[in-house]
Amino acid sequence: MTRRLITLWARLLHLCWRLEPRLTAAxxxxxILDTVVFVAIALAVREVIDRAEAGLAAAAMWAAIGLACLRLADFSTFTLALNLRILVVEKVGLTEIQDGILRDVTDIHTLDHLEDPQFxxxxxIVRGATWQIMDSAWAALESVMLALRLALGLALLGSASPWLLLLLPCAALxxxxxxxxxxxETRSTQEAAGDVRLQRELHENLTRPGPGKEIRVTGTGRDLIRLQAEADERATAAVVRGAVPAAAWRLAGWLAFCAGFGGLLSLLLLQAGSGRATLGEAVLGITVATSLSHEVAYTVQRSTTAxxxxxxxxxxxxxxxxxxxxxxxAATWTKRPAPDRLLDGIxxxxxxxGYAGSARPALDGVSVHIPxxxxxxxxxxYGSGKTTLVKxxxxxxxxQQGEVQVEGVDLRGIDPAHWRARxxxxxxDFGRYRTTVRESIAFGDLQQSDGQGQSEDKAVARAVAAADAERLIARLPEGLDTRLGAEDGGTELSEGQWQKLALARASMRETPLLLVLDEPTASLDAPSEHAIFERYMARARELAQSTGAVTVIVSHRFSTVAGADLILVLHEGRLVEAGPHAELVRANGRYAELFTIAEKSYTSI
Incomplete structure (x- = not known):
């Protein structure tokens, strides 16, 4: 771990130098100047005392003026160094490190890692910790520089009295x-981690509007507050169990340092009183030793941070x-591009x-040809494997077994980025982007949105029409330029309105080979659902003519799937039936049973 840690710190500092060379150099x-000033102050103190003791008033006065300037410089350099370091950490750490973490997450083309609890x-843990990560590199560097300051301070103490070098082991304690x-503290933090997560989750549920509706209807607010408080108490107790012995260890170390510090300074004063050291040397020793205690404290703080x-x-x-x-x-894979059009199918x-930790496969031995x-x-x-099939x-x-083939080629052999582009x-579970409406829709095809011109406007308008969202856009205060999200000072949308924007995004690409609609109208009313499915069925037929595209619709509403060319019926991960609507109804199997249940439920409303 130590070598990996040092390597990471070196890379982070190099990143600072590469991105902010002037700030980093400053x-x-x-x-470094702060260290020079620290040594110069100690020497100036000795000069003031020695010149005054020798009766050289003018020289002592100039030495005193120099000492005052050095004291001012010491405060200025420390404050400036602190502010410069904070500025570098903020500019580099809060952008590059966070972006790097997000790139590492999103560059992996599958979703397995996002469903892995370990990942x-x-x-x-690292989310929101980018400041701490970057600052740890500077803390490590400053710890080395502070150790140099301690060494110089001890060298000055040794010039006053060799006995004062014993402050070195005292400082190490x-x-x-x-x-x-x-x-x-680390053990107690790990012990408290589970309760800390529970406390945060309960706090979020108590303070967010979504869960807030259910909490108020069920009247569970006080019970959740109690559970949150109990989790907080357990976490606090675990932290205290670590904090008490930690405080005892730190107290013991500083008591030992203070005892050695006091004893050695008393020895120095006795030497000055007996004439074995000059008054300037005695004051030098006292000054440096006093400063040394602050240096040790700051060194401990920065090394602790690192x-x-x-x-x-x-x-x-x-x-x-x-x-x-x-x-x-991925670099060893030989990937081919997606075909220009589908002739055979999937x-x-x-x-x-199967998902990790699941008792049975989400899909089990599914075989079917989609023309x-x-x-x-x-x-x-629910849980039959529909969304897994789409994924x-x-x-x-x-x-994990078998193949998904596109035009007879294993999908694993096709460049995932190229396949996604088609x-x-x-x-x-669509995204809710707190941007303008135009940007939210244009995210559906960045190649068109990069132009920021008339072609993009036409594409967005076409996508809005496909999603039956014209009336929604017309009612917004600034139309397509309306900023979304009440938390950011914008306009908040209903669940169904957000879903219409997601449907519009799905209409941005003009020549897809695969069009997926996974419960696309779950938050919409029946008239909106009917209008949207009519438009999407028409678009599916157009795409079939132009690119041979396959359209896959996942829905619990059987009225929307009856017009499909092929219906796949899944049960507990297995494909139990496949065929057109009329054929499956005549077969009087599982599809017919589900269709009858759905038909009765709508009739009874």
Whole structure:
């Protein structure tokens, strides 16, 4: 870990130098100047006393003026060095490191890592810790420079009295006891982590408007407050169990330092009284030794910052190694581009896939051919594997057994970025982008949105029409330029309105090979649903003619799937039926049963 830690710190400091060379150089130079001033102050004190003792009033006066200037410079350099360091850490740490973490997360083309608790746990730890990570590199560098200051201070003490060099082991004691204290604090932090997460989750539920509706209806607010308080108490108790011995270790270290510090200064004063040291040397020793106590305290603080950051650095290194391993494997893959159009279609050949920790596969031995240009509906109960099937078609997951073939080629052999560029999708868990409406829709095809011209406006207008969102846009205060999100001072939308924007995004690409609509109208009313499906069915037929595109619709509403060319019926991860609506109804199997239930439920309303 130590070598990896030093390597990371070196890279972070190099990043500062590369991105902010002037600020970084200024911060380092001022810190070096601060060390020079520290030594100069001690020497100036001796000069003032010695000149005054020798009766050289003018020389003593000038030495005193120089000492006053050095004291002012000492305060100025310390403050300037601190501010420069904070500025560099903010400008580099809060942008480049955070962006790097997000790039490592998003550059992996599958979603397996985003469903892995181990991966997500580490992302949670490093999220919001970029300041601490970057500052730890500067803390490590400053710890080395502060150690140099301590060495120079001890050298000056040795010139006053060799006995004062014994302050070195005294100064090392707080560093050693602080390391022992950190070990107790780390264990208690890990012990409290589960309750801290629970406390935060309960706090978010109590303060967010979404869960707030249910909490007020059920009257569970006070019970949740009690659970939150209990979790907070357990977490606090765990932290205190570590804080008490940690404080005892730190107190012991500083008591030992103070005892040695007081004893050695008393020895120096006795030497001055007996004539074995000049008054200037005695004052020099007292001045440097007093400053040394502050230096030891600041060195302990910065070394603690550097060492304590291991809690967030270890997860960062793990994430980077994970992403680097993926990139190394990806570099060995031979990927071909997606076809220009589909002629044969998409085939699932004995596809099996299961999520980590699940008792059974989400999909189990699914085999079916989806002809080019067809509209396919996927139906089944919750948990039957519908969304998993969609994820495999989009290459978000790779089959654990079997193959997903596009034009006879295993989808794993097609460049995922190229396949995604030929895919349009509206998912049930759609994004809510706190941007303008225009930008939110244009995200559906960045190649068109990069132009920022008439072609983009036409594409956005076409997408709005496809999603039946014209009336929604017309009612917004600034139309397409309306900023979204009440939390950011914009306009808040209903769930159905957000979903219409997601549907518009899915209409931005003009020539997809795969169009996925995963519960695309779950938040819409029946008239809106009917209008949108009519438009999307028309668009699906147009795409079938131009690119041979396959349209996949996942829906619980059977009225929307009856017009599909092919209906896939999933049950507990298995494909139990496949065929057009009329054929499946005549077969009187599972589809007919589900369709009858749905028909009765609508009739009874």
């Amino acid at each position: 911060a380092l130079l001022v810190r 997500l746990g580490r992302v949670t 707080p560093l050693w006891t602080d390391a022992r204290a950190r070990a107790h 060492a304590g950051a291991q809690r967030v650095i270890e997860p960062l290194l793990w994430l980077r190694e994970y992403a680097a391993g993926y990139r190394a494997r 085939t699932l050949d004995n596809v099996t896939f 080019a240009g067809s509209v396919v509906a996927v139906v089944g109960e 495999l078609l989009c290459s978000f997951h790779e089959p 895919t349009s999708a509206a998912f049930q």
